[in-house]
Each structure stands twice: as C-alpha cells, then as structure tokens.
Amino acid sequence: MNDVLVVDDDPHILKALKITLHAHGYNVMTAPDGGSALRSAAQYPPDAIVLDLGLPDLDGTTVIKRVRQWSRVPILVLSARHGSDDKVKALDAGADDYVTKPFGLDELLARLRAVQRWSFQADEAPVVTTASFTVNLAMRQVTRGGQDIRLTPTEWGILEILARNPEKLVTQQQLLTEIWGPAYAKEASYLRVYMAQLRRKLEPEPGNPRHFLTEAGIGYRFQP
Incomplete structure (x- = not known):
C-alpha cells in the first residue's frame, strides 16, 4: 500500500x-x-x-x-x-x-x-489480541488472563464494532445507530454507561484506560 x-x-x-x-x-x-x-x-x-x-x-x-x-x-x-x-x-x-x-x-x-x-x-481472521485481553469475533468470546469474560449483548455489540475497527475513530452516532437504532443517535449518555462497564471488565486500570479511548464530544477509539 x-x-x-x-x-x-x-x-x-x-x-x-x-x-x-x-x-x-x-x-x-x-x-x-x-x-x-x-x-x-x-x-x-x-x-x-x-x-x-x-x-x-x-x-x-x-x-x-x-x-x-x-x-x-x-x-x-x-x-x-x-x-x-x-x-x-x-x-x-x-x-x-x-x-x-x-x-x-x-x-x-x-x-x-x-x-x-x-x-x-478488516479482511483478516477475526481475532484481536491486546496486552490485557483477547477478542475472538468469530466465537463471540472475550478472555482475560485465561478466563472467559461475560459481556451483555449490548456490551458485546459495542466491543465488536470497536474491535473490527482498531485504531479508527468511531463516532458516537455510528455506535448508537448500529446498537440501538437511528432513534437513539443522540443518546450519548447510553454509550458512557456501557463504555464504563466495558472498561471495568477489560481495562487493567478502568480510570486510566489504554484500550478504550475517548475523543471528547466525537466518539471512541479502540487501541489494541
């Protein structure tokens, strides 16, 4: 390229x-x-x-x-x-x-x-590995330290979109529309709640995230 x-x-x-x-x-x-x-x-x-x-x-x-x-x-x-x-x-x-x-x-x-x-x-085998956890997109499975991490369907939906777009800035509107539908495109508070839950489950330091990064007022970026 x-x-x-x-x-x-x-x-x-x-x-x-x-x-x-x-x-x-x-x-x-x-x-x-x-x-x-x-x-x-x-x-x-x-x-x-x-x-x-x-x-x-x-x-x-x-x-x-x-x-x-x-x-x-x-x-x-x-x-x-x-x-x-x-x-x-x-x-x-x-x-x-x-x-x-x-x-x-x-x-x-x-x-x-x-x-x-x-x-x-985007066209490669759907396994994303970070220093903290591994996401198997095909199996819809997340492991951390060898242990399966249980995610709600909504948490998984957000994680899947971000994991399929590593390092790419994904807007709040894109996430809200794909997860909840067009009627929820401006409900940013929904995302904040679920992103906080994902960070608690997957980040080594939820208060200082290294994988799920916020671009204030715009969206989120997944850093493997």
Whole structure:
C-alpha cells in the first residue's frame, strides 16, 4: 500500500506533503480540488487518500460520500476545521480518521499508517489480541488472563464494532445507530454507561484506560 492521493487547494501543503510522503516510501498523486480528486481516484485507484475539507469546488464531505459509493479506500481527513461537528460529519460520511491543521508530520504519518492497517485487518481472521485481553469475533468470546469474560449483548455489540475497527475513530452516532437504532443517535449518555462497564471488565486500570479511548464530544477509539 504505497500509492497516496493528496487533495488540498494549498499548493504549499501539496508540495510539502508530496516531498514528505515520498521520503517515507509513498508514491504521491496530488489534486487541487474535489473534481480532479474524484477523477484521479477513479482512474488511478490509490491505496489511501489524504483529503482537505475546504476545497474550492466541492466540500470535502461530498468528496468522501462520492468515493464511498464505489470504494473502501482509507481516507484521512486533513483540515483547518477544528469543530467537533465538522469531524463528526466527515467521519459519518465515511472518513477513517481526522487530523487538524496545523499538524505534526509524525502524527500525520502515524495516522496514515493506522488507517491503512485498519483497511488491511478488516479482511483478516477475526481475532484481536491486546496486552490485557483477547477478542475472538468469530466465537463471540472475550478472555482475560485465561478466563472467559461475560459481556451483555449490548456490551458485546459495542466491543465488536470497536474491535473490527482498531485504531479508527468511531463516532458516537455510528455506535448508537448500529446498537440501538437511528432513534437513539443522540443518546450519548447510553454509550458512557456501557463504555464504563466495558472498561471495568477489560481495562487493567478502568480510570486510566489504554484500550478504550475517548475523543471528547466525537466518539471512541479502540487501541489494541
């Protein structure tokens, strides 16, 4: 997975990212707007897309939705929009992660590696192993220290979604909609209760979680 499409209307950022990514082993294609990005992605399918939201022709969220009509390519959003609403919209549209400007190159490269790992792992055997516990998605079984951990159906549903998306930021709305249904999409308090229960059962230090991380106001990230 070495071909990356970078989409940004700032020529300086395009140039800097092209140089940096190329230096780290990526083949880089660039696009200055949404229309050319869609054409490029269709004609030369990349292994990942780094996408700015503030494009001159199409909003980045629209680009994500259109790409998702025909591709599961990992999409990393790179934007100056810091509001949680913008992040949630991009993630719900199908983005895999989000980095805000100004950004550190090390973080950007780490996030890019993470979304590519998630894409690769999605098709692998469904066993997720952490330093604290093991999740067998096929057997619907969780073990910790060699002992089976009993989870409620709701706890399992949340864990399964997060475990199938390691290191990916999953929004509250995604979890609520998939577990409880669209009518509960804004009931964040439900999630807080069940996440606290999962942490008590699976985290070595529930008050200082290392596996079930909260992105305040946005969602949760599972760190194996």
